[in-house]
Amino acid sequence: xxxxxxxxPSRFNALAERVLPWLVVATVLAFVLGLYxxxxxxxxxxxxxxxxxxxxxxxxSAWLGMLGWALMSVSALGTLVWRHPLADVAMKTxxxxxxxxxxxxxxxxxxxxxxxxxxxxxxxARLTSVLVLFLMYLxxxxxWRTVEDPSRAARAAAVLTLVGAINLPIIKFSVDWWNTLxxxxxxxxxxxxxxxxxxxxxxxxxxxxxxxxxxxxxLSAMRNEILRRRVRTLRLMRAAAAxx
Amino acid sequence: xxxxxxxGRDMRLAVRVGGGAxxxxxxxxxxxxxxxxxxGPDLALLARTGPAILWLGALLASLLALDRLFAADHEDGSLxxxxxxxxxxxxxxxxKALAHWLTTGLPLVIAAPLLGLFLNLAxxxxxxxxxxxxxxxxxxxxxxxxxxxxxxxxxxxxLLVPILxxxxxxxxxxxxxxxxxxxxxxxVPFGTPFTVLVALTLMxxxxxxxAAAAALRHGLD
Numbered sequence: 001x002x003x004x005x006x007x008x009p010s011r012f013n014a015l016a017e018r019v020l021p022w023l024v025v026a027t028v029l030a031f032v033l034g035l036y037x038x039x040x041x042x043x044x045x046x047x048x049x050x051x052x053x054x055x056x057x058x059x060x061s062a063w064l065g066m067l068g069w070a071l072m073s074v075s076a077l078g079t080l081v082w083r084h085p086l087a088d089v090a091m092k093t094x095x096x097x098x099x100x101x102x103x104x105x106x107x108x109x110x111x112x113x114x115x116x117x118x119x120x121x122x123x124x125a126r127l128t129s130v131l132v133l134f135l136m137y138l139x140x141x142x143x144w145r146t147v148e149d150p151s152r153a154a155r156a157a158a159v160l161t162l163v164g165a166i167n168l169p170i171i172k173f174s175v176d177w178w179n180t181l182x183x184x185x186x187x188x189x190x191x192x193x194x195x196x197x198x199x200x201x202x203x204x205x206x207x208x209x210x211x212x213x214x215x216x217x218x219l220s221a222m223r224n225e226i227l228r229r230r231v232r233t234l235r236l237m238r239a240a241a242a243x244x
Numbered sequence: 245x246x247x248x249x250x251x252g253r254d255m256r257l258a259v260r261v262g263g264g265a266x267x268x269x270x271x272x273x274x275x276x277x278x279x280x281x282x283x284g285p286d287l288a289l290l291a292r293t294g295p296a297i298l299w300l301g302a303l304l305a306s307l308l309a310l311d312r313l314f315a316a317d318h319e320d321g322s323l324x325x326x327x328x329x330x331x332x333x334x335x336x337x338x339x340k341a342l343a344h345w346l347t348t349g350l351p352l353v354i355a356a357p358l359l360g361l362f363l364n365l366a367x368x369x370x371x372x373x374x375x376x377x378x379x380x381x382x383x384x385x386x387x388x389x390x391x392x393x394x395x396x397x398x399x400x401x402x403l404l405v406p407i408l409x410x411x412x413x414x415x416x417x418x419x420x421x422x423x424x425x426x427x428x429x430x431x432v433p434f435g436t437p438f439t440v441l442v443a444l445t446l447m448x449x450x451x452x453x454x455a456a457a458a459a460l461r462h463g464l465d
Contacts (some may be wrong), residue, residue, distance in 0.1 A: 139407045156459060
């Protein structure tokens with residue numbers, strides 16, 4: 001099943017329908033395992049107590065918010081450069097899901113910051129750039145909803161997505177480039193991770209669970225979008241036939 | 245040759261009736277005049293927040309003038325002529341951006357010192373704000389190019405262009421105000437945020453026309 005064979009929407013839908021039940025089961029299992037590890041196996045922090053366990057939701061949400069925009073950027077290249085027929089469907093459906101995860105990241109971060117930093121919000125580099133990412137997600141969604149023709153909207157959204165992709169390295173390296181309140185990188189950095197394995201393992205399992213959730217939501221959203229476009233075409237055809 | 249003609253045409257159209265060239269300055273003046281009504285007449289507070297007020301006013305004025313860039317040309321078909329012309333679309337878009345900046349951005353820079361007096365800014369701060377606006381308003385124009393090009397074919401775009409453009413202009417705003425403040429306080433040397441501002445302008449001068457040209461090409465099929 002090559003990528004070019006998946007370009008046929010009907011074949012994609014058929015494949016998605018076959019794969020989705022397994023994905024749902026895998027997601028649920030991963031979450032059960034991850035939450036068990038996070039809540040019962042991982043130890044409390046010596047300073048923060050149990051509050052540190054917000055991290056197991058906050059960090060994977062942040063990673064997935066950025067993954068969403070990265071996926072949209074690749075799809076944007078697929079739309080503009082390779083003209084893959086389903087690239088714009090992938091791009092359109094990833095936006096609300098990525099925005100949701102970014103919002104979860106911002107909200108859980110605020111809830112975590114209140115007891116540990118003493119404030120819900122601070123205008124440091126990382127929080128500001130993630131907020132900008134969220135605003136850009138909303139902007140792309142607004143663009144999709146403003147242009148009527150889906151294929152024209154796709155190309156405009158693709159250009160905007162590629163321009164906004166500059167924000168991703170800014171978010172990643174913001175804690176290195178600026179003096180921020182948010183803690184520096186501790187998982188993906190030169191010299192290896194600085195997190196102790198008893199906390200790193202549950203974090204990675206939760207990350208896998210969140211990623212499976214993203215893929216499940218994204219695939220079913222893509223299937224819905226394909227069906228939605230079919231309905232739109234049928235409606236247009238019916239309206240054209242009724243008014244010759 | 246065609247680029248010079250395009251530049252001249254845009255500038256002449258902008259200053260004539262219906263061109264809206266000086267509307268941006270008028271909006272800038274009105275917005276900056278309204279801020280003391282909201283903040284209160286405390287001169288010390290106005291002096292402290294003056295650079296930020298001027299920068300925000302310039303940003304909003306540039307934003308509102310963006311629909312002048314492509315909409316009129318799209319309506320009467322000249323945009324299609326430009327697209328089909330022999331000059332590369334990126335350079336044609338850059339020429340239009342230059343004309344737009346000369347007629348919208350540069351008047352803002354000239355008006356800023358006068359408005360700085362309204363806000364009780366120190367002479368050093370006024371100079372710094374004017375200089376950072378001179379360097380930063382081209383960046384605002386070039387980033388705005390992208391939003392204007394994306395929304396060119398929309399009849400009722402509404403607030404879409406500001407929604408798309410404002411997040412991208414945040415770095416310019418941050419460093420513009422930081423440089424203006426650095427000129428009066430001695431915490432950070434003026435050169436540090438100023439060079440970053442210059443870098444942002446140079447980067448947007450390249451990325452803006454390219455992205456806008458791509459948006460025009462793909463959006464006008």
